[in-house]
Amino acid sequence: MTPNPFRNLPAVHEILDSSILGDLKARHDHELIAAAVRQALDELRSRISNGEPLNGEVSAESLAGLVEKRLEAQLRSKLRTVINATGIVLHTNLGRAPIAEGAAKAAYEAARGYLNLEMDLETGKRSSRQDAIREWVCRLTGAESATAVNNNAAATVIALRALCAGKEVVVSRGQLIEIGGSFRIPEIMAVSGAILREVGTTNITRLGDYEKAIGPNTAALMRIHPSNYRVSGFTKSVSLTDLVTLARKHNLKVIDDIGSGAVIDFKRFGFAGEPMARASIADGADLTLFSGDKLLGGPQAGILAGRVECIQRIEKDPLMRAMRLDKMTLAALEATLRLYLNEVRALQEVPGLRMLSVPLSELRMRAESLAREIANIAGVRNVIAREDVAYVGGGSLPDQKMPTWVVEIEAKSIGDAELALRLRVGDPAIVGRVQDGKIVFDLRTIFPHQSADVIEGVRKAFAS
Numbered sequence: 001m002t003p004n005p006f007r008n009l010p011a012v013h014e015i016l017d018s019s020i021l022g023d024l025k026a027r028h029d030h031e032l033i034a035a036a037v038r039q040a041l042d043e044l045r046s047r048i049s050n051g052e053p054l055n056g057e058v059s060a061e062s063l064a065g066l067v068e069k070r071l072e073a074q075l076r077s078k079l080r081t082v083i084n085a086t087g088i089v090l091h092t093n094l095g096r097a098p099i100a101e102g103a104a105k106a107a108y109e110a111a112r113g114y115l116n117l118e119m120d121l122e123t124g125k126r127s128s129r130q131d132a133i134r135e136w137v138c139r140l141t142g143a144e145s146a147t148a149v150n151n152n153a154a155a156t157v158i159a160l161r162a163l164c165a166g167k168e169v170v171v172s173r174g175q176l177i178e179i180g181g182s183f184r185i186p187e188i189m190a191v192s193g194a195i196l197r198e199v200g201t202t203n204i205t206r207l208g209d210y211e212k213a214i215g216p217n218t219a220a221l222m223r224i225h226p227s228n229y230r231v232s233g234f235t236k237s238v239s240l241t242d243l244v245t246l247a248r249k250h251n252l253k254v255i256d257d258i259g260s261g262a263v264i265d266f267k268r269f270g271f272a273g274e275p276m277a278r279a280s281i282a283d284g285a286d287l288t289l290f291s292g293d294k295l296l297g298g299p300q301a302g303i304l305a306g307r308v309e310c311i312q313r314i315e316k317d318p319l320m321r322a323m324r325l326d327k328m329t330l331a332a333l334e335a336t337l338r339l340y341l342n343e344v345r346a347l348q349e350v351p352g353l354r355m356l357s358v359p360l361s362e363l364r365m366r367a368e369s370l371a372r373e374i375a376n377i378a379g380v381r382n383v384i385a386r387e388d389v390a391y392v393g394g395g396s397l398p399d400q401k402m403p404t405w406v407v408e409i410e411a412k413s414i415g416d417a418e419l420a421l422r423l424r425v426g427d428p429a430i431v432g433r434v435q436d437g438k439i440v441f442d443l444r445t446i447f448p449h450q451s452a453d454v455i456e457g458v459r460k461a462f463a464s
């Protein structure tokens with residue numbers, strides 16, 4: 001009689017009793033692990049039925065090992081810390097701005113306890129959660145009042161809705177942009193209930209174009225910073241001061257969406273033409289809009305700064321409830337804004353600003369040291385440290401390049417795509433640039449404290 005191969009399979013309880021599953025059992029429900037064990041056994045049975053050879057022994061221990069590996073992989077957190085080796089400081093797909101340590105701590109404390117989110121501690125009475133950021137934004141921008149919502153897209157929608165619903169808003173055709181992630185000005189305008197009145201052409205819009213478009217149903221003139229593209233060559237656009245003068249004459253509002261929202265001057269990093277919130281307010285914008293997690297370096301938020309009357313109408317809008325910030329974000333945003341009260345401190349503590357201001361000599365030293373370590377890893381054909389020129393902006397600062405230092409890695413027996421994949425799915429996860437068959441790590445966006453992790457990630461990628 002031929003032996004029955006199904007008989008040799010261990011029982012579910014034998015596999016579950018294996019000490020290999022001890023760690024998993026401490027962390028997860030019995031049912032979840034048992035289901036994975038039954039699934040592994042089912043697969044074996046169907047392989048036996050198909051007459052496939054079962055290479056290796058099918059002991060309880062080996063099956064427990066298989067189940068453990070599978071479950072560990074399946075139950076890994078979907079959101080993971082990533083080492084950003086792309087050199088793009090504001091990388092939308094990698095969470096945009098890393099926030100300052102103090103801001104992260106403020107969010108952590110807000111999350112795990114209670115705080116005076118909507119209570120005035122002096123009077124014990126109810127207050128507005130927006131009070132936490134209003135004064136700081138006013139100090140930094142010179143605005144009369146301010147408020148904040150979930151992101152700049154939300155800020156645009158609520159501003160247009162509260163101030164311009166059913167009325168016309170005049171915008172230059174050169175500024176009818178798509179930012180990405182389906183943020184398109186004409187569609188945002190439609191959602192808000194305001195009526196878009198396009199003027200000028202893609203490259204040229206003159207003050208007269210705005211003036212001709214103004215009618216009895218016009219509510220505002222709007223300027224939008226074309227964040228991630230540039231029209232160059234034969235171009236003309238109207239300055240904010242000219243728009244403001246025209247708007248005053250006709251009793252209209254000026255809304256200025258400056259996008260990235262620098263509160264310090266980015267010329268110091270060699271970036272020309274990045275609009276500053278303070279300049280927008282000083283030039284007379286009734287409302288200036290900007291993101292919290294671009295150049296400000298705070299949590300995701302949309303900040304609205306401007307006239308008291310505009311901010312009051314926005315805060316009374318029923319949509320405010322749907323767009324308001326949660327306690328963690330508010331705490332992190334307030335902490336970020338307060339850092340800017342001392343510019344030197346902001347430059348040291350806001351990670352994005354620190355990355356932009358790190359001297360080339362320091363990047364070089366770190367690149368050379370990292371290259372030396374990586375050269376010792378088996379499987380590496382060649383590794384060099386070299387100077388490079390990189391775009392640092394992602395969705396903002398599209399044409400602003402900066403010199404940097406990179407480490408370039410070439411593998412012996414695997415291609416660039418395979419190496420990039422192993423680095424991405426590894427622990428720690430590393431995302432670099434793929435360039436001419438090589439993987440390029442830009443030192444600008446790798447935190448100095450991550451050096452050992454980078455080496456570990458590369459070692460594992462070559463070992464797997």
Ligand SMILES: *Cc1c(COP(=O)(O)O)cnc(C)c1O
Nearest residue numbers: 151152153225227258259260291
């Ligand atoms: C980025 C950007 C937005 C969208 O801001 P989010 O905070 O990403 O919603 C809107 N307008 C301009 C000009 C931008 O640059």
